[in-house]
Every structure is written in C-alpha cells, then in structure tokens.
Amino acid sequence: MSSETPGILALDFDGVLCDGLQEYFQTTWRTYRQIWMPSKSEPPEDLAPVFYRLRPVIETGWEMPILLRAIFLGYPEEDILQDWPNVVQQILEAEDLKPKTLEVTLDTQRDTWIASDEMDWLSYHRFFPGVVDKVRSLLSTPIQLFIITTKEERFVRTLLQQQQIDLPQQQIYGKSTDRPKHEILRSLSTTGEKLWFVEDRLKTLQSVQKQADLWDVALFLADWGYNTQTERDSVGDSPRIHLLSLEQFSQDFAQWRPVAKPI
16 A cells, blocks of 8 residues: 555544534424424524534534524524533533433434335435545545444445445444444454544544554544534644645645644
8 A cells, every 4th residue: 555545444433424513403393393392493694604604513412402402592603612511511501401302302303204205305415525435435445444433333334335435334333333433443443454434524534543552543633524613723733633624635645644743
C-alpha cells in the first residue's frame, strides 16, 4: 500500500455517508407529541430548519426531544450551541424527565413507524452526493472498509443494500456493539494496517486522539456532517485531526491529506 492510501478505512454512517436529518426530525416530532401533547399534530413550518441547525449539539438520541422542547421554550440558539449540557439538565429537572424514559419513547416511536411502513421510514434517509460511488469503488480494492456507527446494524445494511452495496456483517459495528468508537478502532489497529477514520463528530475524534496507543490513526472531520462552523474552524489548530470536504472524500486518497502539520 502507498503511504497515501489506508489499509483500513473506517467510516461513521450518519453524517458521513447518510443524511438522516429528516428522519431524526420526524421521529423526534412524534416523540415530542407523545410527551408534551401539543395542540396541533403537525409541527410549525419553521421548526425543522431550526432543529437541523442545532442538531450538531446532540450526543445521544434521547436528547433530540429535549432539543425540540428547548426550541419551544424559547432558548436562544446561541445558548443551545454554547451551553447544551446545562440546557438539557435544566429541562430534565424542571419537567422531571428521565433520559431512559426519553430513550424508550423515542425508540418505540421509531420502531412503530418502521413496523407500519419500513419503506416510508427508509425514504427519509439520503446519501450525501458522491459517497455511494466512492464506497462502491473501494469494494474492488484491497482496502478494508468498516462502518462504525451508533445506528442499528440492520438499518445500515438495508440502506446500503438499497444502493447495491453489500458489506459483510462483520464489517459493520453498530448500536449493538455498545463500545466507544476508540475501542473499536483499537481492535482494528491490531492488524498493523494503516488505519484512517472519518467522523463528523469532533468530540469523538478528540476521544480517539487522547488514546496514546492510537497515535498513528489518521483522523478526519467530515465538514459536510453534523458539526458547527466553530468546530470546523478549531480543527485548524489540531496536529492530528484533518478537515475533510465532500469533494476531497470523492477523490483519490492523496487529496485527503493537507500539508503535514507540525506537532
């Protein structure tokens, strides 16, 4: 393998390959209706765009209904972006809500939707431009491709198969894996192959960066995913994390790496 080519390429799914924002919003709205019972069954027209802008603050799925609640309660967008953990805690305490209850309610709404019309649920997912062709092209190379995601494996496989991408089950690490992504990368790194990881969540990449034994894993922040301009700008100060554009992702690997940063 060339030094400009990974032996193993690990990719996040939502926010790197697949744009699930529409599904997130629809499932979250259904959950919100069940918990807070708004007077109208349809969301306000301007709600989805605000949710999409603020989606990068979400760390785990149960927080999404809290995000809608924060919007309805009138929290300024800047406060949500800058102080999300405190916003979450304030709403949980004020309304006596439990993360586990929110998680179960959200999952139940999603499962009910899927059970009633799985094709409709799948239709709310879109692949980012060019990523399907890139992934298909990799399948005919010696590069080993892995998906590392918090999405359920069965949904990842179904969405990929719709695009004629048949990835072996053992190359998809999903929700049931129940391990931090840096631990999965650690297990992949034992092969001795050059390992590259593309993720749209900066905190996840920073967690990998803190692992002393993963110092040689190349880390890329997908600038088209669920992250903020502030996070993208901050990557310029990191010697390890490289900002990657959608255009670069579709090109040869030699185009991925900027000039080496001094450490």
